[in-house]
Amino acid sequence: MIKLSLEKLLLVNFIVVTLGTCTASIASAADSNGNVGDISASTLLNMSLEDLMNITVTTVSNRPQRLSQVASAVFVITQDDIRRSGVTSIPEALRMAPGVQVARLGTDKWSISVRGFNGRFANKLQVLIDGRSVYTPLFSGVIWSEQDTFIEDIERIEVIRGPGSTIWGANAMNGVINIITKKAADTQGVLLTAGGGSFERGFVGARYGGELGENTPFRVYAKGFSRDNTTTLAGSNANDTWHSARTGFRLDHTRGMDEYTLQGDMFISSTGDSLTQSILTPPYSRLDFIDTKVKGGNIRFRWDRNYSENSSTTLQIYYDRVHDQLMPNTEYAESFNIDFRQRLPILDRHDVIWGANYRSYNNKVLDTETILFIPRQRRTTILGAFVQDEIMLLQDELRLTLGVRLDHNDLTNEEVEVQPNARLMWTPDEKTSVWLSASKAVRTPSRGESDATISREIMPTSFDLPLPVMMAVQGSTTYGSEKLNAYELGYRYQFTGSASIDVAGFFNDYSKLHDFNFGDPTSTLARQAHRATPGVGIHQHLMLPIFFSNNASAHSYGGEVSVNWRLHERWRLQGNYSYQEINVNSNVDFINIDATTGGADRANPQHQASFRSNYDLSEKVELNLWLRYVSSLPFYNIKEYVTMDAKLGWKPARNIEVFLVGQNLFSKNHRESRSDYIPSLPTRIPRGIYAGATWRFGN
Amino acid sequence: MRYVAIVLLTLSQGLAAAAVDDGDRDSMVKASIVYNIARFVTWPETSGQETATNLSICIQKDHQLATAFSNLAAAQGAGGGFQLSLVERFGVQNLECQVAFLSEEDLDYVDLSAMARDAILTVSDTAGFANDGGTIEIQVIDEKIGFSVNRLIERLSSVLLSSQILQLAEKVI
Numbered sequence: 001m002i003k004l005s006l007e008k009l010l011l012v013n014f015i016v017v018t019l020g021t022c023t024a025s026i027a028s029a030a031d032s033n034g035n036v037g038d039i040s041a042s043t044l045l046n047m048s049l050e051d052l053m054n055i056t057v058t059t060v061s062n063r064p065q066r067l068s069q070v071a072s073a074v075f076v077i078t079q080d081d082i083r084r085s086g087v088t089s090i091p092e093a094l095r096m097a098p099g100v101q102v103a104r105l106g107t108d109k110w111s112i113s114v115r116g117f118n119g120r121f122a123n124k125l126q127v128l129i130d131g132r133s134v135y136t137p138l139f140s141g142v143i144w145s146e147q148d149t150f151i152e153d154i155e156r157i158e159v160i161r162g163p164g165s166t167i168w169g170a171n172a173m174n175g176v177i178n179i180i181t182k183k184a185a186d187t188q189g190v191l192l193t194a195g196g197g198s199f200e201r202g203f204v205g206a207r208y209g210g211e212l213g214e215n216t217p218f219r220v221y222a223k224g225f226s227r228d229n230t231t232t233l234a235g236s237n238a239n240d241t242w243h244s245a246r247t248g249f250r251l252d253h254t255r256g257m258d259e260y261t262l263q264g265d266m267f268i269s270s271t272g273d274s275l276t277q278s279i280l281t282p283p284y285s286r287l288d289f290i291d292t293k294v295k296g297g298n299i300r301f302r303w304d305r306n307y308s309e310n311s312s313t314t315l316q317i318y319y320d321r322v323h324d325q326l327m328p329n330t331e332y333a334e335s336f337n338i339d340f341r342q343r344l345p346i347l348d349r350h351d352v353i354w355g356a357n358y359r360s361y362n363n364k365v366l367d368t369e370t371i372l373f374i375p376r377q378r379r380t381t382i383l384g385a386f387v388q389d390e391i392m393l394l395q396d397e398l399r400l401t402l403g404v405r406l407d408h409n410d411l412t413n414e415e416v417e418v419q420p421n422a423r424l425m426w427t428p429d430e431k432t433s434v435w436l437s438a439s440k441a442v443r444t445p446s447r448g449e450s451d452a453t454i455s456r457e458i459m460p461t462s463f464d465l466p467l468p469v470m471m472a473v474q475g476s477t478t479y480g481s482e483k484l485n486a487y488e489l490g491y492r493y494q495f496t497g498s499a500s501i502d503v504a505g506f507f508n509d510y511s512k513l514h515d516f517n518f519g520d521p522t523s524t525l526a527r528q529a530h531r532a533t534p535g536v537g538i539h540q541h542l543m544l545p546i547f548f549s550n551n552a553s554a555h556s557y558g559g560e561v562s563v564n565w566r567l568h569e570r571w572r573l574q575g576n577y578s579y580q581e582i583n584v585n586s587n588v589d590f591i592n593i594d595a596t597t598g599g600a601d602r603a604n605p606q607h608q609a610s611f612r613s614n615y616d617l618s619e620k621v622e623l624n625l626w627l628r629y630v631s632s633l634p635f636y637n638i639k640e641y642v643t644m645d646a647k648l649g650w651k652p653a654r655n656i657e658v659f660l661v662g663q664n665l666f667s668k669n670h671r672e673s674r675s676d677y678i679p680s681l682p683t684r685i686p687r688g689i690y691a692g693a694t695w696r697f698g699n
Numbered sequence: 700m701r702y703v704a705i706v707l708l709t710l711s712q713g714l715a716a717a718a719v720d721d722g723d724r725d726s727m728v729k730a731s732i733v734y735n736i737a738r739f740v741t742w743p744e745t746s747g748q749e750t751a752t753n754l755s756i757c758i759q760k761d762h763q764l765a766t767a768f769s770n771l772a773a774a775q776g777a778g779g780g781f782q783l784s785l786v787e788r789f790g791v792q793n794l795e796c797q798v799a800f801l802s803e804e805d806l807d808y809v810d811l812s813a814m815a816r817d818a819i820l821t822v823s824d825t826a827g828f829a830n831d832g833g834t835i836e837i838q839v840i841d842e843k844i845g846f847s848v849n850r851l852i853e854r855l856s857s858v859l860l861s862s863q864i865l866q867l868a869e870k871v872i
Contacts, residue, residue: 041774044731049739049867052732053845080842185870186840254872259830309806309831396804430763498723569724 071401071423071435073099073161073490073504075562075576079154079182084614084624086647086661088151088200088225090179091144095628096612097159098560098576099175099504101604103630103673106683107199107227108145108242108271111673114161114175115506116556116582116604119596119676124443124482126164126172129179130263132300132318133337135171137361137380138328139677140446145269146296146322147179148246150207150221152191152694155182161560162488162506163441165419166386166403169357173441173484174508181263184209184217184252188698195692199663201226203692215254222247230683231669232274238683239289244269259304266297273326274681277369280468280541284458287681296322310351314341328371328448333363354387363447370679373451380410380447399425409444412481417442431494436487443482449514449548450475454677456546456593469521469542479548485509498566505559513597515552516590519545552586552597570616578608595635595676602635603673622649633673636682641670655696663688725844726767729837732844733822734771734781736835737798739861743818753782757796759805760785764824768800798822801833815856829872834858838869845869 044052075097087093091110095102101118103111113122121141127134134147157179164176188209196202205223212218224245230238248265272291279286300318307313316339324330341355364377388403401423406416421439428434448454452475459469490504521544558580566572584591586598595603609629616622626645632638643666649659664670669684737754758765765785772783789799789809799814801823811832814821821828822835829836829849834856836847847870853860865871 041727041770044727045734045771045775045780047731047735049732049735049863052728052735053843053867055728055843306831309811430761 071399071425071437071490072164073488073502073506073560075099075159075161075502077157077159079152079156081574081612082151082154082157084622084647084649085612085626086624086645086659086663088203089144090147090149090151090154090157093154093157094159094177096574096610096626097157098562098578098608098610099161099580100159100177100578101608104685105673105675106230106238106240106273106680108240108269109675109680110144111675112142112144113604114159114177115508115558116580117174117596117600118604118673121446121448121677122596123171123446124173124484125175125177126168127177127179128168130181130300131302131316131339132298132320133169133335133359134320136333137335137447138330138333138363138365139448140171140443143322143324145242145244145271146267146294146324148244148267149179149181149248149265150205150223150246152193152205153181153187153207153219153221155180155186161504162437163419163421163439163484163486165439165441166388166405166421167353169384169405170382170407170409170417170419170442170444170481173443173482181250184219184250187219187250188217189696190698191694191696193692193694195659195690197661197688197690199228199686199688200661200690201228212251216251218249218251220247220249228686230685232681232683233671238681239272239274239291240683242269242271244271257306259302259306261300261302263302264297264299266295268293268295270294271326273678275370276679276681278455278458278470278679279369280458280470282460284460284468290326292325294322294324294326296320296324310343310345312343315339328373328452329366329368331364331366334361336360336362349392351390351392352387354385356383356385358383361447365452369455371448371452371454373447374453375451378447378451382410382444383408397427401425407442407444409481411445411447411450417444417481433490433492435490439484439486439488441484441486443484445479445481448475449479450477458541459544465542467540467542469544471544471546473516473546473548474519476548479514480512480550482513482550483511485511500564502562502564503559505557507557508555510552510554510556512550513552513554513584513586515549515586515597516546516594517549517551517587518589519547521545549587552584554582554584554586554597554600556580556582572614573612574614575611576609580604580606592635599635603633605631605633605640607631620651623647624649630672636671636674638671638673641672642666643670657694658691659693660691661689663690723767726764727770729824729844730764730767730771732837732846733798733800736822736846736860736864737820738780739864740797740820741859741861742797743857754780754798755782755784755796756798756800757784757786757789758800759789759802760787762800762802764800801825801828806831811852812855815852818856818858820856820858821852829870840869847872 077093077096081096082093091102091112094100094112099115101113105111105120111118111120111122114125117124121139123140127142134142136143160176162175164172168176187207191207194204203225207219207221209219227242229241232238244267246265246267250263253260270293275288275290277286277288298318298320302316305313318337320335322333337359339357341353343353346352359382362379365373384405384407386403386405388401391400393400404420406418408416419441421437423435423437425433425435454473456471456473461468487507488504492502494500521542560576560578562576564574582601582604584597584601591598611627613625624647629642630640632640643664645663646665647659647661649657651657664685664687669686671684674682758768768783784796789805796819798820801809801821803825806825811821821833823833824837829847832852834849834852838845838847846868848860848865848868849872
């Protein structure tokens with residue numbers, strides 16, 4: 001069925017693209033007379049300002065244009081992209097970016113990485129929401145179910161592929177995802193949204209933006225949703241139905257050259273999981289259904305002083321706290337951060353940014369049968385400083401950027417991590433840019449890698465084994481940072497005002513990557529069982545420890561191509577293709593056990609493609625289609641898949657949108673990946689249909 | 700791989716077509732908006748320009764909107780509402796400008812305060828322009844072109860924006 005549908009799709013694509021080509025050619029001919037599309041220059045001259053401001057345009061905003069001058073692989077997902085795609089969460093929006101691997105593991109779980117090494121706690125990616133790092137120190141990854149905001153308030157998501165450590169800090173090894181919300185002044189008035197359907201059972205959201213004074217705009221929002229469960233491979237309920245409520249605010253104040261922002265969010269979620277727990281008594285594993293609540297909040301203060309257009313000072317302070325009863329069972333995880341940055345021009349040709357930051361993590365993790373932390377509570381700190389100089393070698397043509405960051409982390413044995421980078425940007429003309437870079441980045445150990453013991457599997461008793469054997473991954477304080485030397489090359493070309501192409505290639509040389517080694521089996525009391533369920537009894541067993549080591553190495557290479565093309569004023573196409581090859585040199589005992597390093601060559605898709613068509617059928621009706629392809633994951637025996645999302649939108653009035661969205665339309669359900677470290681049952685992601693409406697007024 | 704081929708084929712068709720698509724409609728709309736805003740501006744008498752008649756708009760000759768402005772200027776015919784000056788570089792020969800449309804690169808060397816004191820209305824579509832000392836920042840918001848006004852700079856430059864302009868502005872700083 002899929003094959004037939006795709007062939008039809010190809011035919012339809014070919015026809016519409018060919019027709020579009022003819023249309024574009026006709027429009028082009030009209031341009032030579034100074035007329036544009038169906039509006040002549042003289043008509044434009046005679047139109048009122050109000051009418052001109054009501055013409056729909058699809059020019060990319062200035063920020064992405066400025067980013068196009070950055071010597072790194074950057075992709076920007078705009079608010080319009082998000083709205084047209086019909087996605088309801090940040091992780092789903094990230095599928096639009098090239099080079100980003102997004103795999104849904106359940107209703108509330110995702111694996112997300114950039115340029116490979118994906119996993120549920122993928123640890124080579126830095127993620128920030130309005131400059132606030134949401135990277136958990138427990139597993140050096142991001143718990144995506146905790147990361148959300150009022151989706152309509154997102155201004156853009158910048159996805160930077162390749163190391164960004166100089167500016168963004170350690171762990172921005174393979175990439176950085178920067179989620180930026182709109183200023184309060186840009187979210188004035190009331191916005192109401194609501195809807196529901198099958199997988200997206202129901203959602204509701206409200207935002208109000210007003211002013212406390214002439215220079216003090218603010219907004220408040222509240223939202224809630226309920227999402228259905230996924231199914232296990234056997235077809236049963238995976239027990240991961242997800243309900244969540246979130247509220248937040250933002251207050252901006254401008255006084256002279258100073259800008260202040262105070263922003264905060266709070267959330268509570270109810271969710272669940274189906275876990276295959278290893279136990280020391282027959283049958284040695286047990287399926288547990290866990291229901292739990294997750295709650296958290298954060299507050300952020302930022303002060304900017306703009307001395308001139310290229311001279312400024314920024315101070316940002318934030319505090320974040322999460323309580324999560326799912327694994328890891330986190331009684332609390334706090335982070336406190338102070339960032340200071342200054343930008344100053346020196347000697348005309350130099351644009352210098354320097355900064356320093358202090359970050360403190362304090363967390364307490366309660367024991368479960370699967371994971372325990374010793375000590376349960378620990379506070380760790382990171383101190384960092386960086387300087388970067390952008391040097392104009394040839395006016396408007398050649399820029400060299402040199403930077404270095406120094407980080408000190410409690411969990412690393414090394415005194416200071418040094419992360420330098422050099423980037424060269426050549427813009428021979430306004431339409432063309434070529435860049436190359438060489439960077440060194442590190443990924444510092446997580447607290448889990450230092451302090452946790454994770455029960456992986458129980459080998460039952462047999463004739464040769466009088467006691468059950470527990471294989472358990474044990475953290476090590478001697479475990480050090482992973483290292484990366486990265487080399488990148490990029491090319492961008494703006495064909496006309498309506499089409500552009502962006503190509504990037506990379507070669508990543510990893511050393512001291514995390515690996516595993518078996519230790520010597522020892523007889524011990526079942527500390528895990530005893531601590532997790534006091535009074536139940538102690539089961540003697542053999543412990544086969546598995547230690548973290550830094551013995552693996554790898555190199556990966558690949559590239560991404562993205563094309564942005566506006567066929568005419570009502571039709572825009574965006575496509576991208578990503579390719580990567582990973583070669584790992586690691587302990588052969590674990591290449592079929594460890595998906596995060598030893599099996600990374602088979603647990604990450606080699607090919608990915610995304611193709612979006614945003615078409616305005618009329619002033620009031622739009623049809624947006626999004627086709628995606630992801631190649632197979634042999635490590636998990638998951639086949640390649642192709643799927644499509646579609647959104648039909650209708651605007652009966654300027655401020656009202658009614659929409660119908662279909663997600664994962666090509667099959668009833670499909671597999672994307674599975675959980676590593678945490679033994680959640682593998683699931684199938686279902687097709688979803690939902691409808692809704694958005695109403696804006698008072699702005 | 701078959702699916703990849705399908706997507707790539709479609710993209711390649713797109714690129715071939717894009718090479719002949721010269722549609723720069725957005726630039727024309729943007730240029731028209733700049734001209735329309737200028738029509739509602741009053742300059743001090745010392746600048747020799749009280750109304751927008753024979754208004755002088757300057758833009759760097761290689762700017763991506765230069766063609767759009769040229770097309771507009773050509774369309775208005777003799778005795779039209781504005782005169783276009785394509786300058787080599789701002790800061791050297793901008794004395795005759797009432798409106799200066801600046802690129803991000805121009806901002807590297809122009810003195811916005813000095814231009815304001817010379818009663819030049821500075822306009823740009825560079826993000827953050829109004830916050831950074833420009834008078835009018837052209838923006839694309841929700842697929843519509845709008846603008847923000849920096850009133851402090853407007854007052855410094857002694858040009859006067861009409862109340863209609865201020866009402867239509869997305870943001871008045």
